[in-house]
Amino acid sequence: MDKDRTYRIFIYVTLVWSLMVVAMGAYTRLTEAGLGCPDWPGCYGLLTVPQTEIQITKAEKAFPGAPVEIEKAWNEMIHRYIAGGLGLMIAAIACMSWQVKGRPRIVPAALLGVVVFQAVLGMWTVTMNLMPIVVMGHLMGGFCTVTLLGVLARRQYLERQRQKKSEGIHHRRLKLSPIDGKTKALAVGAFFAVVLQIVLGGWTSANYAATVCTQLPICEVDWVEKYDTSAFNLVVPEHDTYQYGVLNFDQRVTIHATHRIGAIIVSGLVLLLAAAVYRLLGARQSYLLVGLLSVQIILGVTNVVALLPLPVAVAHNLGGLALLLAVVNINMQLFYWTGSLSVLAKRRDARGLSHG
Template sequence: MTERRLRLLKWLSLLGTLATLGVILIGAWTRLVDAGLGCPDWPGCYGRLVVPDGATAAAHTPEAPLEAFKAWVEMVHRYVASALGLLVLTLVGLGWRWRRRADYPWRLSLALLGLILVQGSFGAFTVTLKLWPQVVTLHLLGGIGVLLLFLWLHLRLRELAAASRPPSRRRLSPLWGLAAALLVGQLALGGWVSSNYAGIACQGFPTCNGQWWPATDWSEGFHLTQTVGPNYLHGQLHADARTAIHFGHRLGALALGLGLLLLTWREWRRPGLRPYLVGLLGAYAGQFVLGVANVLWWLPLGLALAHTAGALALVLTLALGAWRASRVGISRQASHEEVAHA
């Protein structure tokens, strides 16, 4: 394996990680400005690869009048996502010759390619199924999955470039799995809140609509087989169903916070992990404050976008902490410290 090509792959994977962050945030902005259906077709916009003029759009889809700003927002999102797909293809192509090497993360590269193709399909379904909440939520989770695979690929390539043989690894505590499961659940709840437009269904904090346990319709709020066909822009659910979704997201945030505190308490004895644990709690605290601010100030665009960015920071911090915790050096360091204090 040539050092030059390996270095290129390492930097391309880092670029992919940063670009995926941008794609997710642009996607969130697209949704927040109601531009998800700015182009009623896919992959083009009113049959064109660039946003057409009003007359062309009217001739193509007369029932969906052109709103140029929203159409351009949607198309910029598609352009950037397409560029990300090309970057993944480049990584796979450059790594092809080392696909049989045991120390090269070839399967990880293929997983990334597979997921980016699935994401492209979800992008199409988001438009053709008119913002069906199930697809929108899965599209968000898929984007976060792409981010994590890019990050993991970069870490593996950086490790490969720095050592002649892969370092030994240690089994993670089950608490890392619990924290990851709680975070995935909370991200799914956040996506469900967003896709059903339930962000301000609970007014006020810490109470919801003036009550500690508000009127809710859980069965309708979490009815995962909503009808395909209606336009889900601005949502279709009634107030109590949206309240259930929002309130569920608050309960999920509480569970996640407890899980992260438990993880921090259990792993604090490992000095090499402490910066990651502090960062994890800091990211959670920031998300908590942003969530409360969004409720109290009725979901302003900047704060809503910052809340998405905060969720990504939480994901990255947990992933980096888990990566660091899996390295044997931490375990040895902790063992020596425990012997010294004995």
């Protein structure tokens, strides 16, 4: 196996591993295990969870305000273990990117910086007792890590396809429709809208506002009258703990209602993008966008109707991430891949004329 293929496969494996980290992070947060271990990076001063009676007794004496809950502690520590593994894998990618000339270096360097900051946010999540801005930042850091890995993996794939095409062979036909500025602007707008919606989702979760509205389409209470912009103050008054939330009912309703309105706006933009993609890049990309959006809407509605069942809530996190990756992929194709195809098409036509 050549070095380039090894590098490419390792990036793909790391991308899958990062999805596991995000899924486990969502599971940890939704099972209220974010403070399952009151210290960091260990658990009650140990490298693993206290299990024997002697260990539990010592742990509860050392942390009198944090009784040992073994299941929650294991949820937290497993998340830390696999997150630590991801950090080592990203460090390896960064090293490998400098070993061979021509490999991308900016994205691996950015990944390394993000994962280091993620470790800091993970520590702050515990030491600051689930402060909302830290919890939301930790969530966004995870999504950013996966997205950068997705960009790196997609770039490796596109480079490989371009190499095949430069050799005059390609495994499938691709459309070469002209792309106007409006389509690119729509793709960029959809990207930022999805990112903002994910931020709103993180803020909803960090402030325990996910179940405050239990009816559709927006909320069963008069959310317009109760709308309170102070719900979006990133700096909140200091509390001993932020677990289970510190905002009042009106503020939580405001957050939840805004998240639902954001979902409506994102849905419209993604559907418009899907229509444009159908014309430019083919039906497969368009159907994928519509499919991911549909699944995400179904998961969101199920969360409301069924009061946030754990598997559905975790899937909703991953659904938002999948939609983000799909929109990023569309942007990469519109700004990078199609440009390469156009250049290659011109070269092909030029060769045809010269032979003629």
